[in-house]
Amino acid sequence: IQAEEDKFEKTYEQGMDILQEMEDRLEKEGSKELSGEDAFRLYDTYGFPLDNTREILEERGFSVDEAGFQAAMKHQKDTAREDRKKSGKSSTYMGASATVYEEMDPSVNSVFVGYDKTVCDSKIAALAAFASEDGEEDAVVQALSDGQKGAVITLETPFYGTMGGQVGDIGRIVLGDDSGTEGAALGKGAAVFRVTATEHVAGNKIAHIGYVEKGMLKQGDLVRLEVDAGNRMAICRNHSATHLLQKALREVLGTHVEQAGSYQDAGRTRFDFSHFQAMTSEEIKKTEDLVNKEILEGLDVVTEVMTLEEARKTGAMALFGEKYGDMVRVVRMGDFSTELCGGTHVKNTSQIGSFKIISESGVAAGVRRIEALTGENVRVYFEGLEKKLNEAAELLKTSPSEVPEHIGRLQKELKEARSENESLKSKAARDALxxxxxxxxxxxxxxxxxxxxxxxxxxxxxxxxxxxxxxxxxxxxxxxxxxxxxxxxxxxxxxxxxxxxxxxxxxxxxxxxxxxxxxxxxxxxxxxxxxxxxxxxxxxxxxxxxxxxxxx
The missing domain is CATH 3.10.310.40 (Diaminopimelate Epimerase; Chain A, domain 1)
Incomplete structure (x- = not known):
């Protein structure tokens, strides 16, 4: 609360200084009305509310062009919206122009085969080279050489492209004999393309985005695609845990809970959901405990492809407002969770290992956000907390188990000292009178x-x-x-x-x-x-x- 008060006081002082300058200018100009643009600048740059501006100016005999203020706000929103549109049309990942994919052979499509494997062999169907520092623009090319950044399109791929909140896979594409390649090698003349991201692009293609580590890749080459299996498993843990989390939230908070957004990468899961207030610590604990219970139950994770109508009959949860095709993929975790989902998952909930909620916050009116960790990341998280606890114990010259009690005593002493200090300051002020x-x-x-x-x-x-x-x-x-x-x-x-x-x-x-x-x-x-x-x-x-x- 004190931090918020200090922040407000600082904002108030800054706003008052700027408002004073504006008022002085109005007096020199002989004007009695502050422009909407100036009022909006106070609001947008310094966080000074329009109500405050209006109240202060009215006391001093001035007014505010509120219509102009609203117009300035609308202009800013429209400009931001147009910028987003332009950005979305002109570029995708790593600054590559979206049109470069549209220039590729439209008959070339990518087929994802990575639900059950992380390695496969396929042919390079198309290549794109990204803009370079020497002025070359994005272009469809026949080959990528050592050091070049670009995208590789293959007919089949085990790499999952970013979609549905799940981040795309990373890994490498190998041509020929390479000492780091697992399994049989293909072709002649070793080449390695490092995949740093995988994206769905125009023309029903999956783009492996990255750079050539060594050698040269050419259109038509037969290559081996190798997903980073450890990274994929970490993503799967987080995605599967998100399904358990949504069901747990509906049981703890109520069936009004609906997914409002999600994101899963190898490090964490983030889940946005509809709820009207902040979760209590008890609700967070119940949710976390329920997810961990289902992890320990070792529920089999089964996927089926069926018609949308059949999926609805199973009671599978769908994302509100999402458009689905005639055939959908249903992911079932025992009898606990059933959802429509095209992402990758663990085979059994026990593979998730453990689940820890690290934050719960609001992101919009009626929308809450949970961020959580799974598996190895939970262990690393608790190791970090343990390290901080030991450091605190060392500073307090006590044992880790006695840190809370020790801090409680210090807080009490500090409160008493502050109270005494305030009394002394108040007495000194009165004596000074x-x-x-x-x-x-x-x-x-x-x-x-x-x-x-x-x-x-x-x-x-x-x-x-x-x-x-x-x-x-x-x-x-x-x-x-x-x-x-x-x-x-x-x-x-x-x-x-x-x-x-x-x-x-x-x-x-x-x-x-x-x-x-x-x-x-x-x-x-x-x-x-x-x-x-x-x-x-x-x-x-x-x-x-x-x-x-x-x-x-």
């Missing part, structure tokens, strides 16, 4: 009290202001304090003082300008900040004159 009432000046019948204090924050200034208000009665109070190189200002004005023209918001605006800052507020109370603490004495001396100019 001393004979402050002797500083009251009469400015044309309006009592004015302006004083500076050392190392007092805004909350304390307001509290002291309330006390002085009781002693002073009607009048104007302005308190200033320098702390950590910054200035805090607080001003209060009584009803009669306001009737005479002495308004807190206007007074503090003029005072803040002297100390290199800006601010404002209501006629009866206002606050501001500044950047030049050394100017505080000068500002205090000028306050009576500022009030005098306003009194009518």
């Amino acid at each position: 001393g004979d402050i009432m002797n500083k009251v000046q009469d400015v044309d019948g309006v009592k004015v009290l302006a004083s500076a204090l050392e190392n007092v924050n805004m909350n304390e200034l307001r509290s002291l202001g309330d006390e002085l208000k009781q002693k002073l009665g009607d009048g104007v109070i302005l308190l200033a304090s320098g702390e950590n190189g910054k200035v805090s200002l607080m001003c209060m004005a009584g009803d009669e003082a306001q009737k005479r023209g002495a308004q807190a918001g206007k007074i503090i605006k003029a005072a803040a300008a002297i100390v290199g800052g800006g601010g404002g507020g209501r006629p009866n109370m206002a606050q501001a900040g500044g950047k030049n603490p050394e100017k505080i004495p000068e500002m205090i001396q000028k306050v009576p004159g500022i009030v005098a100019e306003m009194i009518r």
